[in-house]
Every structure is written in structure tokens, then in C-alpha cells.
Amino acid sequence: MNTHTRVRTVLVVSTVALLVVTTAAILVGSVGVDAATAWRIIGHRIVGPAVITPDWTRAQDLIIADTRLPRVLLAGCVGAGLALVGTVIQAVVRNPLAGPGILGVSAGAAVGAVAVLRFGLGSQAMLLPLAAFGGALAAMTIVLLVARGRGPIDPVRLVLAGVAVSSVLGALTSLMVLTSPDQTLAGQVLQWTLGGFGAARWDTLLVPAVGLLVACAVMFPLRRSLNVLLTGDENATALGVDVGRLRIGLIVSSTLLTGILVSVSGVVGFVGLMIPHIARMLVGSDHRRMVPVALTVGAAFAIGADLVARTVMIPQEIPVGIVTALVGGPYFVWLLRRTMAR
Amino acid sequence: MLRFDRVSVRVGDNLLVDDVTLDIAAGETVALVGPNGSGKSTLLRTAYRALRPAAGTVTLDGRDVWTTPVRFVGRTAGVVAQHSPADFPLTVADVVMLGRAAHKGMFDADTAADRALVVAALESVDMVDRAERDFARLSGGERQRVLVAQALAGQPSVLLFDEPTNHLDLRHRLGLMRMIRDRGGTAVVALHDLDLAARFCDRIAVLERGRLWGVGAPAEIVTSELLAEVYGVDADILPHPRDRSPMVVPT
Numbered sequence: 172m173n174t175h176t177r178v179r180t181v182l183v184v185s186t187v188a189l190l191v192v193t194t195a196a197i198l199v200g201s202v203g204v205d206a207a208t209a210w211r212i213i214g215h216r217i218v219g220p221a222v223i224t225p226d227w228t229r230a231q232d233l234i235i236a237d238t239r240l241p242r243v244l245l246a247g248c249v250g251a252g253l254a255l256v257g258t259v260i261q262a263v264v265r266n267p268l269a270g271p272g273i274l275g276v277s278a279g280a281a282v283g284a285v286a287v288l289r290f291g292l293g294s295q296a297m298l299l300p301l302a303a304f305g306g307a308l309a310a311m312t313i314v315l316l317v318a319r320g321r322g323p324i325d326p327v328r329l330v331l332a333g334v335a336v337s338s339v340l341g342a343l344t345s346l347m348v349l350t351s352p353d354q355t356l357a358g359q360v361l362q363w364t365l366g367g368f369g370a371a372r373w374d375t376l377l378v379p380a381v382g383l384l385v386a387c388a389v390m391f392p393l394r395r396s397l398n399v400l401l402t403g404d405e406n407a408t409a410l411g412v413d414v415g416r417l418r419i420g421l422i423v424s425s426t427l428l429t430g431i432l433v434s435v436s437g438v439v440g441f442v443g444l445m446i447p448h449i450a451r452m453l454v455g456s457d458h459r460r461m462v463p464v465a466l467t468v469g470a471a472f473a474i475g476a477d478l479v480a481r482t483v484m485i486p487q488e489i490p491v492g493i494v495t496a497l498v499g500g501p502y503f504v505w506l507l508r509r510t511m512a513r
Numbered sequence: 514m515l516r517f518d519r520v521s522v523r524v525g526d527n528l529l530v531d532d533v534t535l536d537i538a539a540g541e542t543v544a545l546v547g548p549n550g551s552g553k554s555t556l557l558r559t560a561y562r563a564l565r566p567a568a569g570t571v572t573l574d575g576r577d578v579w580t581t582p583v584r585f586v587g588r589t590a591g592v593v594a595q596h597s598p599a600d601f602p603l604t605v606a607d608v609v610m611l612g613r614a615a616h617k618g619m620f621d622a623d624t625a626a627d628r629a630l631v632v633a634a635l636e637s638v639d640m641v642d643r644a645e646r647d648f649a650r651l652s653g654g655e656r657q658r659v660l661v662a663q664a665l666a667g668q669p670s671v672l673l674f675d676e677p678t679n680h681l682d683l684r685h686r687l688g689l690m691r692m693i694r695d696r697g698g699t700a701v702v703a704l705h706d707l708d709l710a711a712r713f714c715d716r717i718a719v720l721e722r723g724r725l726w727g728v729g730a731p732a733e734i735v736t737s738e739l740l741a742e743v744y745g746v747d748a749d750i751l752p753h754p755r756d757r758s759p760m761v762v763p764t
Contacts, residue, residue, distance in 0.1 A: 265598065392619030399614050401601040405594045406660075409561045410667075411587015411615030456602040 178460045181453045185464060189247075189471040196243045196478040201485075202234045209235050242371035243474055246491075248379045249368070249436045250446070250473025254465040255386060256425045256432075257443030258450070262397045262458065263421050264326040270444035271429045274333040274422065278340035279310025280433040282347075285360050289347045300375075300434035307430030310336055315422065324418055365490030366439035368477050375435055382431040389424050390462065393417070397458040440492045441499040442473055452506055472499075514539040514699045515560065515671055520569035522555050522723075529555040531723040532569070537671075537701055542694055543728075544710035545703040547720035548744055553703040554595050554675050556720065560701070561592045561673055573671065587615030591669030593660050593677045595703075599649060605659050606644040609634055612666030634662035637692050639685065653680035661689060672700035678709065711735045712758040719743060735759040 197209050204212070208227055212235045215223040225232070256271040264273065271277065283306025287299045317332035318324050348357050396417055399407045404414045432439075450465035476494040483489065515537040522530040530552040537543050545553045558564040560571050562578055571578045578586050591612070601608075609631045610623060617627075635641040638658035643651070648659060657680050664672065672693060678686045686706075690713040693700050704710045710717050711731035718728040721743045727734060740748040740761065748763045 395611075395614055395617060395619075398603070398607070399611050401598075401603065402608070402611060403594075403596075403598045405558070405563045406592070406597050408563055408583060409587065409590065409592030409594060409664075409673075410611060411584040413583045451602065455604070455607075457607055 178454050181464055185467040185471060189467050192471050192475045193243055196474050197235060197239045199478060199482055200239060202231060204231055204235055212236050213240060241373050241376050242368050245371040245376050245379065246368045246473045246477040247470035248383050249432045249439060250442055250469040251466040252383045252428055252432045253439065253443040254446035254469025255390065256429050258447040258462060258465050259421050259425050261447055262400050263418055264330050266326065266330060273330060274426065275310040275314045275336035275340060276307045276426050276429045277433060277438045278337040279306040280430060281344050281364055282306045282340050284363055285344050285347050288356060288359055289351050303434035304430040307426060307433060310340060311426040362490055363437045365492035366437035367490050368436055369488060379431055379435050382428050386424060386428045394458040394462060438492060439495055441495040442469055445499045445503050446472060449506065514574065515701065516572045517556065518570045520559055520566045520571060522559060522564060523567040529723055533725045535718055535725060535728065537699060539699055540697060542700045542714045544714040544717045545701060545720065546707060546710055546717055551720040552723040553720055557673050557675050557701065557703055561590050562586055584615050588667065589670055591664035591667055591672045593664050593674045595675040597660060599656055601648065603648050605640060605646050605648055606631055608648045608659055609662045609666050612663035615667060630666050634665040637665060638662045639688065654682060654685065657681060658685060670698060672698065674702045676703050676705065678706065707735055707761050712753065732759055
């Protein structure tokens with residue numbers, strides 16, 4: 172099978188998987204609806220009652236169109252977004268172990284979010300995402316300042332700076348939690364840091380969806396430059412890529428997107444690390460081929476993980492980060508071993 | 514075509530290149546030789562913007578490389594750097610295609626013309642039969658040849674090659690040097706092998722501890738004095754039996 176056919180097959184299969192898992196996630200839950208009705212409810216919202224006549228209850232309508240659909244879309248955005256960020260960061264620091272969290276972004280977001288929970292600042296629903304986003308941005312700024320030297324930022328320095336800043340911020344988070352008079356804070360913080368899409372509503376979906384679209388639009392023209400970056404800073408410069416500016420630009424835009432995603436969903440682990448690797452195993456490392464695959468597989472994986480998270484222990488819902496790690500970790504190990512055996 | 518004008522490079526407290534002036538004419542092949550640490554790579558790196566000179570200017574095609582866009586240098590110079598990461602998981606053809614990057618707009622796809630240039634570049638380094646192999650799984654010499662092909666794929670007017678014969682077997686070493694000479698374009702090649710430099714290059718520039726020791730035709734430069742003074746090696750110089758180029762025979 173030549174590369175072209177293979178890429179197309181993988182894209183078709185992953186898109187079908189995405190649609191199947193999306194449908195499943197919309198159908199499964201306490202209120203049962205069949206697939207046809209579910210899609211008609213959604214279609215009805217889009218094209219209006221003139222075309223599709225409602226024959227369902229108002230409860231079904233609310234649950235499908237206002238609860239499950241935004242939740243599925245949020246999970247899809249976050250999964251695709253984290254996969255995109257992971258892909259970019261792995262190329263930028265030329266390190267396969269890198270993920271969205273490597274530059275201290277998640278730790279920064281956690282400090283912001285936990286500060287809001289700890290000090291009970293105003294209306295949490297609005298403030299928490301903003302504080303998490305601010306924390307992510309602040310952490311990135313510190314990491315970039317620490318890693319800055321002469322010439323383009325060195326990938327190794329960048330990773331080391333990220334690790335150092337993350338541990339300091341992690342300590343601050345722990346300190347805030349442990350010194351809190353509120354005994355339930357630790358639970359809330361743990362819940363938040365493991366991620367979840369339970370807060371999804373149409374109005375909370377807007378920012379991450381726009382963020383993802385903008386990031387894709389920014390990334391698309393840079394796919395070739397990302398490939399060039401793989402060959403090392405010196406070679407990339409010789410091939411006409413301004414490595415310094417490209418690296419800073421990619422780090423800042425990845426951080427902005429990660430900050431947005433983390434602020435609405437908490438830290439959903441493993442997606443950003445694992446999905447780029449799966450995409451590479453499927454279609455190779457050329458970013459022009461793997462980015463679309465990473466986006467669809469990332470979305471499908473996050474939606475599937477969320478479906479498991481909210482159904483496996485009914486009526487309790489477990490944080491989606493637990494599912495992504497429990498499912499993703501062993502799968503990743505299996506893939507790695509299979510690839511090595513070849 | 515390529516001019517180093519009073520170039521000095523300082524890294525930390527060390528003066529790695531000290532006031533070097535060297536003019537390379539269009540169509541000329543110049544070998545850059547000298548002992549380890551004499552500044553060959555450092556001087557070359559200033560020409561493709563990997564290292565900024567502390568003083569002096571480098572002009573490529575009449576333009577200061579440090580004030581023109583990186584893209585201009587990417588289009589004009591074909592570079593083989595000395596150290597490149599070897600572990601990137603692309604195919605050989607993909608790696609060579611990256612050599613076209615400076616010629617492509619952000620939304621351009623690879624064209625048939627690009628693919629033809631990639632094949633031609635692979636042919637010139639004898640790697641066309643391995644185009645679909647993983648770059649990371651090649652031997653050191655094969656990788657080196659692929660990186661040469663990458664530099665050629667951009668159809669550069671100047672080649673800047675830093676020890677391109679590293680890891681190459683005898684046949685490919687000769688093949689590469691012949692290709693550089695017969696290509697007819699401008700080339701600056703850092704080399705350790707004085708015999709190769711003498712046989713295939715129009716002029717030889719000798720660096721010693723960051724300074725230009727001398728520059729001239731092979732017969733003027735490859736002498737017992739050079740070997741004694743610069744390399745600290747006692748050697749006789751014999752003419753090559755076929756083309757009379759000077760050959761080093763250490764005593």
C-alpha cells in the first residue's frame with residue numbers, strides 16, 4: 172500500500188470512528204434515546220421545526236441538545252487540541268517525551284485554579300477558567316525567560332526550565348491545599364487536576380472551539396517548517412527557517428491553546444503525549460500527513476474516554492483523566508513494544 | 514560570489530576565528546583545511562547564519578547574509594552541517610524534499626518538478642534506490658549522502674559543505690568530490706583530507722588557530738612547510754601519477 176492510500180485509509184477509518192463514538196456518547200446515559208431520534212433532535216436545532224417535526228419530549232430535547240451534545244463537542248475540542256499541542260511541542264523541543272504539560276503550563280493553570288478554590292474568590296464559574304488561563308500564561312512567560320539565552324532558545328534548556336518551574340508551582344499548589352481550613356478542598360483540587368467535561372454548556376464551548384480553529388489555521392501553513400525543525404536547528408536555519416522566531420511563535424500559540432483547554436476541562440493527561448505518537452505510528456512523522464490524523468484520533472479518544480468516565484461507575488462520574496491514563500498507558504506500552512519488535 | 518570580510522567569531526572568551534578575509538569567486542571550488550579546532554566549521558557557520566560573527570561581514574551574492582531574510586540564505590546556499598540529529602523518523606525522500614523548503618510558499622504542495630529534483634539529487638549521491646527507507650535506520654555514510662542530496666535539492670548557487678566526506682567509503686568519497694567539481698557551481702568545502710582537497714579543488718585556504726595561514730592553488734599550498742608548520746607533521750609531497758596533484762606522504 173503506498174503512502175497516499177494509507178494516509179487516506181487511516182483518515183477515513185479515524186473519521187468513521189469519531190462519528191461512531193460521538194453517536195454513542197450522545198445516546199448513552201440515564202435518559203435513553205435511539206440514534207435516529209438523537210440526530211433528528213440535533214438537526215432540528217440547526218434547521219428548525221419547519222423541516223424536522225418534533226416527536227420527542229422536552230426532557231429528551233434538553234438532555235441531547237443542551238447537555239450531551241455540548242459535552243461531546245467540548246471533549247472533542249479538548250482531545251483534538253491537546254493532540255495538536257502535543258504534536259507541536261514534541262517537534263519544537265525535539266523530544267518525544269514532551270507533552271502539553273512539559274513547559275509548566277498545566278502546573279501554572281493548576282496554581283491559578285487552586286488559588287480561586289482556596290481563597291473562594293467571587294463567582295467561581297467565571298473566575299476559575301480565567302485564573303487557570305492566567306496561571307498558564309504566567310508559567311509560560313517564566314519558563315521562556317529562564318530558558319532564554321543567546322540565539323534561538325535551546326530545546327534542552329526549555330525542557331529543563333519547564334521541569335524546574337513546574338515543580339515550584341506544584342509545591343505552591345500543594346501548600347495552598349494543605350494549609351486550607353476547607354477539608355473538601357483537596358478533593359476538589361484532585362478532581363480538577365484530573366480533568367472532566369461535566370461543566371460543558373454551549374456558552375463554555377465557544378472559547379475552546381474558536382481557540383482550536385485559530386490554532387489549526389495558524390498551524391496549517393507551518394506544517395513544512397515543523398518538518399524542517401525535526402532536522403535540527405542548524406540544518407533548519409540553513410534550509411531558510413528562522414528557527415528562533417518559529418520556536419517562540421509555536422510555544423506561545425501552543426500555550427495559549429493549552430491554557431484555554433485546561434481552563435475549561437482541567438488537566439486531561441496522556442492525550443497530548445500519546446495521540447501524536449499513535450498518529451506517527453499510523454502515517455509516519457511528516458506533519459502534513461500526521462496532524463489531521465492526530466486531530467481526529469485525539470477527538471475520538473477524548474470523547475470515548477469521557478463516555479467511559481461517566482458510565483463506568485453509574486451514578487458516580489470519575490474524572491476523565493483517570494480513564495485516559497488507565498486506557499492510554501497500557502495501549503501506549505503495547506504500541507511501543509510492537510513497533511520495537513518490527 | 515561569497516566573501517568573508519575581516520570576519521572574527523568569539524564564543525565566550527575564545528576567539529575562534531580571527532580577522533579572516535576570503536573571497537570565493539563564482540564557479541570556484543575552495544577547500545577549507547586546517548587542524549582540529551582551527552576554525553573551519555566556525556567560519557562556514559557564519560555564512561549560513563548558524564553563528565553570528567563578532568566583527569566583519571559575510572556577503573553572499575552581494576548581500577550581507579546577516580541582514581537579509583533567512584530564506585534568502587536558504588535558497589542561495591546548499592549546506593551540509595557537521596552535526597545533525599540522526600534520529601528523525603522521516604523517509605529518505607522526505608528528508609531530501611525538505612531541501613526544497615526555502616522555495617515553497619506556506620500553502621504550496623510538493624509538485625512534480627520538486628519530486629524530479631529530489632530524484633536527481635538522490636541519483637547524484639547514489640541513493641535513489643533507498644528513497645523510501647527510514648532515514649533513522651541508515652548507516653552513517655548513507656545518512657551523510659542523503660544530507661548532501663538535501664542540500665542539492667534546493668538547486669543552490671553556493672555549496673557550503675562541512676566535512677561532507679565524513680563516514681563515506683572510498684568510492685562515495687571520490688564520487689562526492691567529483692560531483693562537487695563537475696557541478697561547476699561555487700563551493701566551499703571543509704576537508705581533512707589534503708589529497709582530496711588538492712585533487713578536486715581550485716584553491717585551498719588554510720586556517721590555523723582561527724587565522725588564515727594562506728590561500729592559493731593546491732601546488733602552492735600543499736607543501737612540506739605547510740605540514741610542518743600547521744600540522745606539525747614531517748611529510749614528503751609527491752605528485753599524483755595521473756594528474757600531478759600534490760599528495761601527502763608522511764615520513
